[in-house]
Amino acid sequence: MFNFGQWTSAFNNWLLGLGMADWLAVLIECVIIAVLVLLTYTVLALFYILYERKLCAWFQCRLGPMRVGKWGLLQVFADMFKILIKELISLRGTDRFLFKLAPYIIITSSVVMLACLPWGNGLQIIDWNIGIFFILAVSSVGVLGILLAGWSSNNKYTLIGAMRSGAQMVSYELSLGLALMTIVVLCGSMDISTIVAEQESAWFLFRGHIPAIIAFIIYVIAATAETNRGPFDLPEAEHELTAGYHTEYSGIHFGFFYLAEYLNLFIVSGIASLMFLGGWMPLHVPGWDGFNMVMNYIPGPVWFLAKAFFISFVIIWFKWTFPRVRIDQMLAFEWKYLMPFALANLIFMAVFVALGWHF
Amino acid sequence: MSDLKQDILKIYPSATFEEGETLTVNVPEADWFKFASDLKDKLQFDLLTAVVGMDWNESLGVVYYLTSTPRNWEIMTVKVVAAGDRDNAYIHSVSSLWKVANFQEREVYDMLGIKFVGHPDMRRFFLRNDWVGHPLRKDYDASPELNPIRLEEEKNEDDTRSWSLDKDGNLVCTPGKIFAEDDYVVNIGPQHPSTHGVMRFRAAVDGETVKKVEIVSGYIHRGIEKLTEGLTYPQILHFTDRMDYMSAHQNRHCLCMCIEKALGIEVPERAVVIRTMMDELMRISSHLLAFGCTAMDMGATTAFFYGFREREMVLDIFDKTCGARMSMNYNVIGGVIADLHPDFVKDVKELIRILPGALKEYHKVFSGNIIAMNRLKGVGILPKSDAINYAITGPSGRGSNWSCDCRKKHPYAAYDRVEFDEVLETGCDSYSRYMVRMKEIEQSVRILEQLVDKIPEGDIRAQVPKIIKLPKGNWYAQVEASRGTFGVYIESVGEKTPYRVHFQSPCFNLVGVMDLCCRGHMIADLISIGAALDFVIPDIDR
Numbered sequence: 001m002f003n004f005g006q007w008t009s010a011f012n013n014w015l016l017g018l019g020m021a022d023w024l025a026v027l028i029e030c031v032i033i034a035v036l037v038l039l040t041y042t043v044l045a046l047f048y049i050l051y052e053r054k055l056c057a058w059f060q061c062r063l064g065p066m067r068v069g070k071w072g073l074l075q076v077f078a079d080m081f082k083i084l085i086k087e088l089i090s091l092r093g094t095d096r097f098l099f100k101l102a103p104y105i106i107i108t109s110s111v112v113m114l115a116c117l118p119w120g121n122g123l124q125i126i127d128w129n130i131g132i133f134f135i136l137a138v139s140s141v142g143v144l145g146i147l148l149a150g151w152s153s154n155n156k157y158t159l160i161g162a163m164r165s166g167a168q169m170v171s172y173e174l175s176l177g178l179a180l181m182t183i184v185v186l187c188g189s190m191d192i193s194t195i196v197a198e199q200e201s202a203w204f205l206f207r208g209h210i211p212a213i214i215a216f217i218i219y220v221i222a223a224t225a226e227t228n229r230g231p232f233d234l235p236e237a238e239h240e241l242t243a244g245y246h247t248e249y250s251g252i253h254f255g256f257f258y259l260a261e262y263l264n265l266f267i268v269s270g271i272a273s274l275m276f277l278g279g280w281m282p283l284h285v286p287g288w289d290g291f292n293m294v295m296n297y298i299p300g301p302v303w304f305l306a307k308a309f310f311i312s313f314v315i316i317w318f319k320w321t322f323p324r325v326r327i328d329q330m331l332a333f334e335w336k337y338l339m340p341f342a343l344a345n346l347i348f349m350a351v352f353v354a355l356g357w358h359f
Numbered sequence: 360m361s362d363l364k365q366d367i368l369k370i371y372p373s374a375t376f377e378e379g380e381t382l383t384v385n386v387p388e389a390d391w392f393k394f395a396s397d398l399k400d401k402l403q404f405d406l407l408t409a410v411v412g413m414d415w416n417e418s419l420g421v422v423y424y425l426t427s428t429p430r431n432w433e434i435m436t437v438k439v440v441a442a443g444d445r446d447n448a449y450i451h452s453v454s455s456l457w458k459v460a461n462f463q464e465r466e467v468y469d470m471l472g473i474k475f476v477g478h479p480d481m482r483r484f485f486l487r488n489d490w491v492g493h494p495l496r497k498d499y500d501a502s503p504e505l506n507p508i509r510l511e512e513e514k515n516e517d518d519t520r521s522w523s524l525d526k527d528g529n530l531v532c533t534p535g536k537i538f539a540e541d542d543y544v545v546n547i548g549p550q551h552p553s554t555h556g557v558m559r560f561r562a563a564v565d566g567e568t569v570k571k572v573e574i575v576s577g578y579i580h581r582g583i584e585k586l587t588e589g590l591t592y593p594q595i596l597h598f599t600d601r602m603d604y605m606s607a608h609q610n611r612h613c614l615c616m617c618i619e620k621a622l623g624i625e626v627p628e629r630a631v632v633i634r635t636m637m638d639e640l641m642r643i644s645s646h647l648l649a650f651g652c653t654a655m656d657m658g659a660t661t662a663f664f665y666g667f668r669e670r671e672m673v674l675d676i677f678d679k680t681c682g683a684r685m686s687m688n689y690n691v692i693g694g695v696i697a698d699l700h701p702d703f704v705k706d707v708k709e710l711i712r713i714l715p716g717a718l719k720e721y722h723k724v725f726s727g728n729i730i731a732m733n734r735l736k737g738v739g740i741l742p743k744s745d746a747i748n749y750a751i752t753g754p755s756g757r758g759s760n761w762s763c764d765c766r767k768k769h770p771y772a773a774y775d776r777v778e779f780d781e782v783l784e785t786g787c788d789s790y791s792r793y794m795v796r797m798k799e800i801e802q803s804v805r806i807l808e809q810l811v812d813k814i815p816e817g818d819i820r821a822q823v824p825k826i827i828k829l830p831k832g833n834w835y836a837q838v839e840a841s842r843g844t845f846g847v848y849i850e851s852v853g854e855k856t857p858y859r860v861h862f863q864s865p866c867f868n869l870v871g872v873m874d875l876c877c878r879g880h881m882i883a884d885l886i887s888i889g890a891a892l893d894f895v896i897p898d899i900d901r
Contacts, residue, residue: 160545234883239656240882240883242551322658323662323734324659329730
């Protein structure tokens with residue numbers, strides 16, 4: 001399989017070959033990577049906005065945006081420019097500093113998570129032995145931004161939205177973490193590149209069969225709740241709290257919340273594809289060498305994106321099908337059903353691995 | 360009627376009767392409360408159908424329409440003349456007997472300035488707190504100097520007033536508070552995504568739990584009842600389409616019926632059938648909208664579009680025959696304004712063919728969904744006794760297992776010759792109300808099926824005089840609108856303009872139970888209870 005690491009190390013060697021100092025080469029590489037990450041972030045966000053609008057339209061017997069560009073493809077760019085030129089309204093009675101800080105906290109946590117995802121063989125920025133643990137840790141920073149946004153807006157709707165969000169994200173993080181830990185037990189490593197490499201023979205969803213499938217379902221539910229999407233969109237429940245924690249934001253500050261929401265959808269889908277569906281690893285069936293060869297011709301990033309988009313599709317499908325749950329029902333579901341189930345599943349998987357029942 | 364007369368003489372020997380459409384009793388203010396409680400307890404008049412504030416020039420007063428559900432829905436009228444002079448007119452409140460009177464009496468106070476003694480919360484209901492005068496009084500001064508367009512916002516009024524009589528018969532005011540000092544009050548509306556119009560709730564919450572809901576109404580009050588006093592009868596017809604715009608045909612049907620009853624006009628058979636069919640089409644359209652909005656208020660946006668998809672077919676039928684999708688202005692005095700479009704029968708048959716499948720799809724997408732069921736079941740409990748006491752008619756009342764269908768109780772138009780079932784649910788919760796609506800669509804389809812091939816030929820309109828003058832007297836007509844029993848009261852002195860018109864709208868009563876239903880539930884439930892009660896704001900703010 002093609003290793004993108006060849007390109008990066010060739011570029012590094014070329015920089016050093018120009019007679020640059022080590023630190024300067026690393027600095028230049030970091031800047032390039034930062035630009036690339038932000039660019040990817042924006043492009044993905046634009047894609048996701050269109051993706052969701054089109055999907056939602058098809059679920060609802062509509063066409064979605066059709067006027068700007070062919071099939072409305074340029075609509076998102078128009079929307080982007082619109083939101084960029086909108087006024088940032090500052091309100092009386094808000095905590096100015098926290099009010100302005102909150103969107104940046106959210107967007108930062110989501111950019112850092114994006115940076116941890118491997119896109120292909122050797123195509124990743126940070127690769128260390130606690131990769132998945134780091135992603136989980138960073139993802140919890142986002143809730144801080146939501147709480148700050150709700151608190152600093154000095155509005156009763158935003159405060160209720162923020163409180164709901166705090167309760168929701170802290171609760172569902174448990175199930176999310178436990179579902180991921182189930183796979184870590186199967187794999188024996190928290191290192192993202194090891195996790196992907198382990199799935200060369202078959203994806204973990206198939207290798208771990210029963211407990212892995214249970215973990216996958218738990219993960220998708222918890223991930224939907226983590227990203228504040230329907231049916232768990234209580235923090236921004238439109239029909240109760242107008243827009244929840246970001247009611248008072250305008251312009252690009254609102255845009256940050258909006259982008260982060262879409263990107264978080266991509267990130268949780270990306271993690272799901274990484275942990276359960278092999279990440280950038282092509283579909284391999286043990287014993288079918290010819291089939292595996294053909295699959296290898298499809299580049300890694302295509303596999304990764306296709307899997308992520310598929311899981312996003314499922315999560316978007318949830319949102320446009322189910323009604324919203326109520327706060328007490330949501331918490332009862334997590335603490336009484338999902339979390340104990342995830343915990344039992346973790347033990348189940350440990351037994352599986354210990355007895356070697358997996359493939 | 361004579362039975363009732365005897366019974367009334369038994370409980371109140373000095374009753375004086377008046378000839379009229381229904382048995383009318385004149386009661387002096389001093390005896391009113393005692394008489395009212397006897398009517399309720401001894402003669403089983405358990406439903407207060409309408410409260411009409413009146414200004415008879417020489418005196419102010421109230422006309423009460425009472426219905427006894429155990430006595431085969433017999434209606435009687437009580438006229439009470441207010442005591443005291445015009446500035447301090449008062450009548451004893453009956454809000455302790457019939458809870459529905461709570462808001463009704465506030466409306467009368469707002470419009471006529473009659474103070475209700477013993478009412479817990481005697482504030483204005485529609486108009487601003489700083490409004491000068493009471494518009495429905497005949498001597499009301501409408502000059503803009505008194506009530507200019509105010510540029511400053513209306514202050515929240517947190518003080519209640521309750522009037523009582525002291526030993527010498529003078530009015531004494533007892534102040535009170537709506538909310539406690541440390542209540543966390545969340546304002547919902549008037550501009551809010553799920554109040555279905557410009558309705559405003561102020562909810563005291565404890566965390567997510569609602570402790571009390573205060574209703575602030577009147578943001579789109581247009582003073583229709585006042586406007587009618589200056590217009591001729593054909594001119595006032597169009598107001599009804601603009602009250603509950605989802606029951607436009609039924610409302611207008613009711614007003615036409617009331618005027619026809621007063622004039623003694625026989626409506627041609629063809630018009631009667633057309634009116635019935637239009638009413639049922641309107642009901643289907645309204646219930647489809649209710650389905651969509653209930654789903655959308657709970658976050659299921661897709662179900663909303665499904666409901667609208669089929670509703671579009673109904674609107675197309677209206678569009679072809681009436682020339683409009685909303686505010687159809689179709690019924691006129693004596694019949695309907697235009698004949699059916701040639702496609703009407705074909706379109707209705709197509710709708711009848713599509714709807715059963717569509718309903719199955721709705722149940723699959725929304726009604727059978729576990730989240731929807733958990734959100735609606737056991738929420739917003741309204742027992743049958745409360746439904747009667749608060750006069751919650753229509754699908755919401757039938758969701759509390761109260762048989763209150765005006766089409767069955769007082770048959771009108773062609774309803775006595777079609778077969779349909781009155782849908783009742785026993786759950787008394789939001790889910791029952793929702794399911795009643797879904798099942799009523801099936802019954803409406805059944806009525807349409809029976810009529811669509813049997814539309815008689817003939818005139819669509821009876822001959823009516825060029826200038827319509829109602830004889831002296833008062834009339835009350837009721838129909839089953841999409842959201843409950845809609846009533847029209849007309850009092851005429853023989854002019855070509857009415858002396859007083861009162862519209863008794865079902866949504867006005869529906870919003871009255873919000874506080875009762877929402878207490879102890881969550882904020883999210885407040886929205887879903889409102890959606891399942893399905894009130895339409897222009898119907899409240901007439």
